[in-house]
Amino acid sequence: MSYFAFVRDNVRWLAGGFLLTFFSSFGQTFFISLSAGSIRSEFGLSHGEFGSVYMIATLASALTLSQLGKIVDSLSVSRVALIIIPLLALFAASMAFANSLVLLVVAIFGLRLFGQGMMTHNAITAMGRWYVAQRGRAVSVASLGHQVGEAALPIIYVSIVATVGWRNTWLLSALVIMGFALPLVYALMRKERQPRSTDGVALNGAPKDWTRKEVLRDPVFWLILLGILAPGFIGTSIFFHQVYLVELRGWSMQAFAGSFVFMSVMNFSFALISGILIDRFSALTLLPTFLLPMAVSCFLLGGIEAQWGIFAFMALLGMSYGVSGTLFGALWPEIYGIRHLGSIRAIIVAFMVFSTAMGPGITGFLIDYGVDYPSQILVMGAYCLVASIAMMLVSRMVKRRNITIAAADVA
Numbered sequence: 508m509s510y511f512a513f514v515r516d517n518v519r520w521l522a523g524g525f526l527l528t529f530f531s532s533f534g535q536t537f538f539i540s541l542s543a544g545s546i547r548s549e550f551g552l553s554h555g556e557f558g559s560v561y562m563i564a565t566l567a568s569a570l571t572l573s574q575l576g577k578i579v580d581s582l583s584v585s586r587v588a589l590i591i592i593p594l595l596a597l598f599a600a601s602m603a604f605a606n607s608l609v610l611l612v613v614a615i616f617g618l619r620l621f622g623q624g625m626m627t628h629n630a631i632t633a634m635g636r637w638y639v640a641q642r643g644r645a646v647s648v649a650s651l652g653h654q655v656g657e658a659a660l661p662i663i664y665v666s667i668v669a670t671v672g673w674r675n676t677w678l679l680s681a682l683v684i685m686g687f688a689l690p691l692v693y694a695l696m697r698k699e700r701q702p703r704s705t706d707g708v709a710l711n712g713a714p715k716d717w718t719r720k721e722v723l724r725d726p727v728f729w730l731i732l733l734g735i736l737a738p739g740f741i742g743t744s745i746f747f748h749q750v751y752l753v754e755l756r757g758w759s760m761q762a763f764a765g766s767f768v769f770m771s772v773m774n775f776s777f778a779l780i781s782g783i784l785i786d787r788f789s790a791l792t793l794l795p796t797f798l799l800p801m802a803v804s805c806f807l808l809g810g811i812e813a814q815w816g817i818f819a820f821m822a823l824l825g826m827s828y829g830v831s832g833t834l835f836g837a838l839w840p841e842i843y844g845i846r847h848l849g850s851i852r853a854i855i856v857a858f859m860v861f862s863t864a865m866g867p868g869i870t871g872f873l874i875d876y877g878v879d880y881p882s883q884i885l886v887m888g889a890y891c892l893v894a895s896i897a898m899m900l901v902s903r904m905v906k907r908r909n910i911t912i913a914a915a916d917v918a
Contacts, residue, residue: 524649532656534622576853643785716844777829805888
């Protein structure tokens, strides 16, 4: 089935997933950071102090998500949406009225938990559960909401904030979430998708449904985490310290900002391409590849001082982001099944959020203690290469294990 035919036949569910990831943008770092200057000014916070506030709120949201995320296994997608979308709107409004440091932390906590966390978790878990042979395509289309949000919302924010101020912009955001996200997502997702006879057969599907306790005792799970946590840790660390890096290299900040277009285009393209490849070859087969472009991008950024290195870095980073965004949604059903997928993904997403919170703090600490930043980036590239080798071994191990389990069940 072609991509066009697949989208046409599944438009309501794919559109619902897309909107969930798009509106998760209000809890993503890129959107919250648009208000960072105003927040630091009004609350009298330094860069480091605001970074600490953000890290504390994000870590708290990760811990909460590991438990709250279980609800997607017991409630329908539409019912979960009826809970999390109003709460996301509530915390967006709370940003507009936060008048103390405590309320600021609470507001950021809620935005991170219900935006980046639960909105994305609800969408990608649904795609993983509703689709089998075309799981890669479904995840890739739903994930495009992230890229569209990153491309469109900063421009919209900047155009509005100059007129109404940052607090009223957050209030408008809450109204948009309630007025558009809630009715649209509910209308699209209230009818659950049922597998069809024309859906085909999945490649390398999990022969059993693992519980979360079983997953946490599985050494394979912890080995895979060594790979999948790398993109969030590395990307967030580099973007958080982008001004420092630009000053260190003597580059133009305008050139660095313009290079994001390269990342967005490659991210968008490889999200779709990887969806096709996953459906054809399986997510486990692609697992060893997703960090290779990121490894090269880190070597370029850490070793090349010429300004053209920015654009090559962003293009390669976009490739890794595009593949990983789709891969991470399709991988876990292949390894651990779908019955407890929400509970399992909740702990995975919590770890991923945790890694994005720790990355800027660890690299910043090393910078303060005189560790050369480009050298840190080169080490990140080396880590990606080592992790890719580990993912190749893990992929082979899981495939063999699935065959063994399936054979035992038949016997």
